[in-house]
Amino acid sequence: MNTVRTVQGTSYLGVESMDFPIFHLDLIGNRMLVAVIATLHVWINHALAVGFLPLVALLEFYAFRTRAADPARAEALDRLARRLLGVGFVITTSVGALTGVGIWFAASLANPAALGSLICVFYGAWFTEWIVFVLEVVFIMAWYLLWEKSAASEQAKRRHIQAGGLLALVSWLTMAIIVAILGFQMDPGSWIQRRSFLSGFANPLYIPQLYFRTALAMAMGGAFALLLTPFFLRRDDPARPAAMRCVALWMLIWSPVALVGGVLYRSAIPEALTAAFPVAVSTLAFQQWYGTLLTVVFGAAAVAFLVAAWAFLQPRWLPRAAAVLPIVALFLLLGTFERVREFVRKPFVIGGYMYANGLRVEDYPLYQRDGLLRHAAYAAVRGVTPANRVLAGEEVFRLACSRCHTVGGLNSVVNKFRNLVSPGRPLDEAFIRNYIPEMHKAWYFMPPFPGNAAEQDALAAFILQAHRAPVRPRADQAAGLPPGASAGAHSPAPGGAQP
Numbered sequence: 001m002n003t004v005r006t007v008q009g010t011s012y013l014g015v016e017s018m019d020f021p022i023f024h025l026d027l028i029g030n031r032m033l034v035a036v037i038a039t040l041h042v043w044i045n046h047a048l049a050v051g052f053l054p055l056v057a058l059l060e061f062y063a064f065r066t067r068a069a070d071p072a073r074a075e076a077l078d079r080l081a082r083r084l085l086g087v088g089f090v091i092t093t094s095v096g097a098l099t100g101v102g103i104w105f106a107a108s109l110a111n112p113a114a115l116g117s118l119i120c121v122f123y124g125a126w127f128t129e130w131i132v133f134v135l136e137v138v139f140i141m142a143w144y145l146l147w148e149k150s151a152a153s154e155q156a157k158r159r160h161i162q163a164g165g166l167l168a169l170v171s172w173l174t175m176a177i178i179v180a181i182l183g184f185q186m187d188p189g190s191w192i193q194r195r196s197f198l199s200g201f202a203n204p205l206y207i208p209q210l211y212f213r214t215a216l217a218m219a220m221g222g223a224f225a226l227l228l229t230p231f232f233l234r235r236d237d238p239a240r241p242a243a244m245r246c247v248a249l250w251m252l253i254w255s256p257v258a259l260v261g262g263v264l265y266r267s268a269i270p271e272a273l274t275a276a277f278p279v280a281v282s283t284l285a286f287q288q289w290y291g292t293l294l295t296v297v298f299g300a301a302a303v304a305f306l307v308a309a310w311a312f313l314q315p316r317w318l319p320r321a322a323a324v325l326p327i328v329a330l331f332l333l334l335g336t337f338e339r340v341r342e343f344v345r346k347p348f349v350i351g352g353y354m355y356a357n358g359l360r361v362e363d364y365p366l367y368q369r370d371g372l373l374r375h376a377a378y379a380a381v382r383g384v385t386p387a388n389r390v391l392a393g394e395e396v397f398r399l400a401c402s403r404c405h406t407v408g409g410l411n412s413v414v415n416k417f418r419n420l421v422s423p424g425r426p427l428d429e430a431f432i433r434n435y436i437p438e439m440h441k442a443w444y445f446m447p448p449f450p451g452n453a454a455e456q457d458a459l460a461a462f463i464l465q466a467h468r469a470p471v472r473p474r475a476d477q478a479a480g481l482p483p484g485a486s487a488g489a490h491s492p493a494p495g496g497a498q499p
């Protein structure tokens with residue numbers, strides 16, 4: 001699969017874009033599948049691992065340091081820290097771990113070529129990520145399960161607190177590695193010329209994004225602790241004021257830092273992304289997204305800060321309903337941030353290098369000349385003939401549109417076309433056909449059509465057919481490689497129709 005080949009004079013190393021079968025969920029679309037798993041994971045990772053664990057470690061440390069002054073309070077704080085960790089432990093090692101692995105399964109089904117290319121660049125990082133993840137699980141087990149035993153001696157307690165600190169560090173490291181890949185997808189920076197691991201890792205958006213995510217995760221961890229603490233310490237518990245103040249202070253410190261991070265990150269994106277786009281309208285569309293992001297950043301940070309201030313000043317009298325607000329606001333902020341991040345990257349899955357349909361920018365001339373089907377290892381047909389037009393069109397739909405559209409489900413391509421014609425007028429093939437070569441001009445987030453003229457006709461025929469008699473394509477691409485053919489073997493001759 002990793003072959004060096006030559007397309008119009010440029011040679012490179014990489015995964016062949018169409019060496020994989022296509023997985024397609026026609027009801028909700030692949031995007032939604034990935035989005036649901038990823039959002040759930042990121043919420044848990046940021047709120048319950050990266051931001052929460054250092055706070056719990058700090059609480060344990062605080063209890064340990066103040067044990068001489070007030071032993072009863074120190075014991076209550078230590079118990080609180082353990083109970084908080086219990087919640088984090090159960091959620092991160094179940095839903096957190098499963099969705100973490102689930103992201104890679106879902107993403108490699110939805111866009112294997114993109115994942116393959118990312119692995120080519122970040123090979124060592126993926127391996128390191130796995131090691132760090134295993135360490136994270138080991139440390140959280142040890143920290144949680146040995147909590148009682150650590151009370152045996154002062155030295156044991158010290159070591160126990162150190163384990164908590166190490167856990168906090170490795171949790172942050174898992175995020176710090178992945179953020180490099182996310183930043184790279186948005187803007188690979190000098191990697192486009194240099195093609196080295198370091199140039200990819202140190203992409204222009206890495207530091208701003210890592211800074212923002214770190215601060216946001218810390219604020220979220222605090223918000224989560226603020227939500228739980230009143231359940232574990234009653235209003236009249238003597239340890240409650242100290243515990244609430246500690247958690248509130250953590251939030252008071254981190255929410256303004258997150259706000260600054262949001263502003264920095266936002267100002268880092270436009271030049272990195274809009275520079276790649278020739279169309280002025282895209283800048284306008286980006287500005288709208290940034291506007292939304294900025295509003296949500298300010299709003300969420302303000303809510304977190306105000307509720308934390310309330311908890312700090314009135315630690316006994318914070319209503320539970322108010323304690324829910326910061327975590328909801330920050331979840332909303334993180335969700336918006338991820339959506340904006342995914343959206344501003346379009347039409348690319350790896351900025352300037354690979355479109356969201358999984359096809360490389362530099363392969364486009366080849367596909368537009370020979371046709372997509374000729375180079376697609378798993379397509380049922382190798383080219384368009386008068387007899388196979390609709391079937392060929394369905395295969396073209398899979399290759400060119402199905403990463404973002406369904407036929408009859410969410411973001412249905414049929415509905416999109418139907419909405420474009422004025423009410424009462426019928427949808428006809430010529431209308432669809434003429435739209436296709438212009439699609440990337442209609443919306444900046446759609447990549448240009450990758451195939452040849454015959455494939456545009458076939459796609460139009462398939463969409464019209466699906467409009468007249470709804471179909472639901474299979475979830476997997478049924479056809480395999482024709483006998484004797486090997487994936488990635490591309491003949492240079494322009495393709496005609498082949499059986």
Ligand code: HEC
Pocket residue numbers: 346347356357397400401402403404405411413416417420435436439442443445446447449
């Ligand atoms: C990178 C993802 C992506 C790909 C690939 C993609 N589209 Fe789209 N397309 C979108 C999004 C997002 C919308 C807007 C959805 C909405 O209405 O909010 C859209 C809208 C459309 C519309 C409606 C345009 C309008 O003005 O309302 C049509 C028609 C369309 N797509 C056709 C296609 C066809 C045909 C293909 C394949 C050749 C394709 N798209 C590939 C993401 C994509």
